[in-house]
Amino acid sequence: MGNGILGQKENCALDRTFAQAQGPSTCVPSTKQESYFLYDVKTENAFFPCEPSLRSGLLKLSVAKHRSTEHRAASPPSLALVAPCSSGAGPQPLQKHLSRRKAGLVAELPPAPMPVMEKTSTDASPLTMHSSEKQETVCIFGTGDFGRSLGLKMLQCGYSIVFGSRTPGMSSLLPSDAEVMSYSDAAQKSDIIIITIHREHYDFLTELTEVLKGKILVDVSNNLKINQYPESNAEYLAQLVPGTHVVKAFNTISAWALQSGALDASRQVFICGNDSKAKQRVMDVVRSLGLTPLDKGSLMAANEIENYPLQLFPMWRFPFYLSAVLCVFFFFYCVIREVIYPYVYEKRDRTFRLPISIPNRVFPIAALTLLALVYLPGVVAAILQLYRGTKYRRFPDWLDHWMLCRKQLGLIALGFAFLHVLYTLVIPIRYYVRWTSNNRTITQVITKKENPFSTTNSWLSDSYIALGMLGFFLFVLLGITSLPSVSNMVNWREFRFVQSKLGYLTLILCTAHTLVYGGKRFLNPSNLVWYLPSAYVIALIIPCTVLVIKFILILPCIDKTLMRIRQGWERNPKYSESSLNGKTDI
Numbered sequence: 001m002g003n004g005i006l007g008q009k010e011n012c013a014l015d016r017t018f019a020q021a022q023g024p025s026t027c028v029p030s031t032k033q034e035s036y037f038l039y040d041v042k043t044e045n046a047f048f049p050c051e052p053s054l055r056s057g058l059l060k061l062s063v064a065k066h067r068s069t070e071h072r073a074a075s076p077p078s079l080a081l082v083a084p085c086s087s088g089a090g091p092q093p094l095q096k097h098l099s100r101r102k103a104g105l106v107a108e109l110p111p112a113p114m115p116v117m118e119k120t121s122t123d124a125s126p127l128t129m130h131s132s133e134k135q136e137t138v139c140i141f142g143t144g145d146f147g148r149s150l151g152l153k154m155l156q157c158g159y160s161i162v163f164g165s166r167t168p169g170m171s172s173l174l175p176s177d178a179e180v181m182s183y184s185d186a187a188q189k190s191d192i193i194i195i196t197i198h199r200e201h202y203d204f205l206t207e208l209t210e211v212l213k214g215k216i217l218v219d220v221s222n223n224l225k226i227n228q229y230p231e232s233n234a235e236y237l238a239q240l241v242p243g244t245h246v247v248k249a250f251n252t253i254s255a256w257a258l259q260s261g262a263l264d265a266s267r268q269v270f271i272c273g274n275d276s277k278a279k280q281r282v283m284d285v286v287r288s289l290g291l292t293p294l295d296k297g298s299l300m301a302a303n304e305i306e307n308y309p310l311q312l313f314p315m316w317r318f319p320f321y322l323s324a325v326l327c328v329f330f331f332f333y334c335v336i337r338e339v340i341y342p343y344v345y346e347k348r349d350r351t352f353r354l355p356i357s358i359p360n361r362v363f364p365i366a367a368l369t370l371l372a373l374v375y376l377p378g379v380v381a382a383i384l385q386l387y388r389g390t391k392y393r394r395f396p397d398w399l400d401h402w403m404l405c406r407k408q409l410g411l412i413a414l415g416f417a418f419l420h421v422l423y424t425l426v427i428p429i430r431y432y433v434r435w436t437s438n439n440r441t442i443t444q445v446i447t448k449k450e451n452p453f454s455t456t457n458s459w460l461s462d463s464y465i466a467l468g469m470l471g472f473f474l475f476v477l478l479g480i481t482s483l484p485s486v487s488n489m490v491n492w493r494e495f496r497f498v499q500s501k502l503g504y505l506t507l508i509l510c511t512a513h514t515l516v517y518g519g520k521r522f523l524n525p526s527n528l529v530w531y532l533p534s535a536y537v538i539a540l541i542i543p544c545t546v547l548v549i550k551f552i553l554i555l556p557c558i559d560k561t562l563m564r565i566r567q568g569w570e571r572n573p574k575y576s577e578s579s580l581n582g583k584t585d586i
């Protein structure tokens with residue numbers, strides 16, 4: 001048996017675990033909550049704890065081990081996986097596990113069926129290996145960049161690879177362990193054929209229809225443009241070679257990533273296909289390459305999967321353009337007020353304000369406006385639901401899209417808030433600030449004028465800073481909780497609490513920070529420059545509007561109606577019925 005079916009370099013982790021398994025026949029207690037115990041139900045021979053992700057691999061190993069021993073002719077082994085110590089109280093002896101299992105406290109997987117010996121088995125149980133001692137053969141059509149990289153990776157993972165090529169004799173750079181033959185010869189070697197050929201060259205596959213009948217064709221192709229063809233490449237392939245089971249997979253993994261092993265960012269492989277058995281087998285292959293298959297359904301999903309690698313930050317586009325427009329608008333607004341106006345009326349050169357003073361006005365304004373825009377669609381949706389008296393009608397597309405990119409809006413807002421903090425920290429070391437402060441003191445000395453301490457001013461200044469710091473702290477907390485690694489750890493209610501309650505508190509603090517900054521000057525007519533109010537006054541419009549509407553919405557009478565609507569109550573059910581029947585438009 002040697003080092004087993006998975007005895008390749010890539011699976012050294014498994015190999016090591018397997019080596020441990022050969023040793024103790026008693027249970028090695030799990031110290032990890034997520035570990036499973038593998039043991040033979042009949043002999044009560046326990047192997048070792050294993051990660052859930054390794055379950056299928058371990059079962060394969062154990063089945064192979066079993067077959068290679070004197071039990072070969074005996075009945076199938078009843079291998080089972082026992083779930084972890086649910087208490088998380090640390091190691092527990094196997095007996096305890098067994099009694100817990102018998103008491104139904106722990107899960108038990110059904111005994112693994114005996115593996116099927118034929119290389120080309122179509123049995124699709126995820127816990128079985130299609131060949132135990134012999135390596136499964138997979139055929140790859142095309143010896144280009146992707147075909148070669150995938151072939152090499154699969155060889156490393158224990159598959160035997162047959163390449164199909166137009167010019168089998170001339171193919172260079174191929175892994176030495178792989179066979180290369182003509183397309184039709186190669187097709188006969190395996191029932192899984194990965195087509196690593198560009199769609200434009202699929203035509204020749206029609207000639208192979210007979211050979212390919214009943215086989216699984218894996219379409220990996222991508223296009224150059226979104227929706228380049230009327231039908232997806234996978235659907236086109238299925239039409240071209242009828243009688244085959246086409247499965248879309250691997251198109252989001254690059255040849256480079258396969259070669260370099262830098263797969264962390266793109267471990268997910270989207271999979272779709274009409275034949276569930278075929279899909280399951282491809283998913284097994286994907287798993288054995290150390291990748292994560294993600295079932296996207298039938299072949300109709302292929303179009304979406306093919307468009308996926310061509311998208312450029314789709315959810316970031318609207319927030320990005322919006323923040324760019326906001327920044328440009330407020331930048332020029334401030335330039336007019338603070339640079340052009342003093343130059344026109346006082347002939348004073350204030351251009352030095354361009355690098356720090358003006359950006360430090362623009363960044364907080366952008367941050368506050370974007371944060372308010374995160375919460376605006378929520379209140380707009382609530383108003384719409386109240387107005388319509390039902391939740392069973394779709395929101396307009398723009399609102400849907402806006403809702404979907406709230407996280408991105410919030411993260412950009414956080415970025416601006418961060419810049420505002422940095423720009424504020426450098427204020428004391430700026431020449432202009434030091435000069436103004438020194439000059440004021442000297443003037444006071446010369447004119448022998450005192451500047452009495454103002455409690456009001458110190459209150460305003462301290463509250464302004466305190467509100468800013470608290471607002472920023474909560475803002476950062478919001479950003480952290482939106483990270484997938486954190487949001488996956490909290491339940492739906494906790495996430496909503498943080499993002500909604502804490503979010504509104506952040507908005508209140510940041511709005512208050514801006515209001516206090518304005519202090520007594522707020523709405524003072526003397527602050528108008530060419531009839532233009534200060535930029536921060538404009539910046540307060542959206543946040544204040546959102547907060548006022550939100551305040552009205554949480555008034556008990558309105559909140560109660562809204563809650564009822566959200567629980568399915570309709571003010572006018574008839575209206576909703578007719579809209580369901582398509583009699584009214586949305």
Ligand SMILES: NC(=O)C1=CN([C@@H]2O[C@H](COP(=O)(O)OP(=O)(O)OC[C@H]3O[C@@H](n4cnc5c(N)ncnc54)[C@H](OP(=O)(O)O)[C@@H]3O)[C@@H](O)[C@H]2O)C=CC1
Nearest residue numbers: 142143144145146165166196197198201221222251254255
């Ligand atoms: N490169 C990548 O990172 C990724 C590629 N893909 C997809 O994989 C497929 C292959 O890509 P890639 O390997 O980069 O492309 P290449 O151009 O490097 O290879 C394509 C292969 O197709 C075969 N082929 C068959 N018929 C023809 C024909 N008439 N003209 C030219 N070649 C033909 C050739 O193999 P032979 O000479 O042996 O017949 C050729 O090597 C594409 O559909 C691509 O969208 C998907 C994800 C990532």
Ligand SMILES: [Cu+2]
Nearest residue numbers: 364420468513
């Ligand atoms: Cu500020």
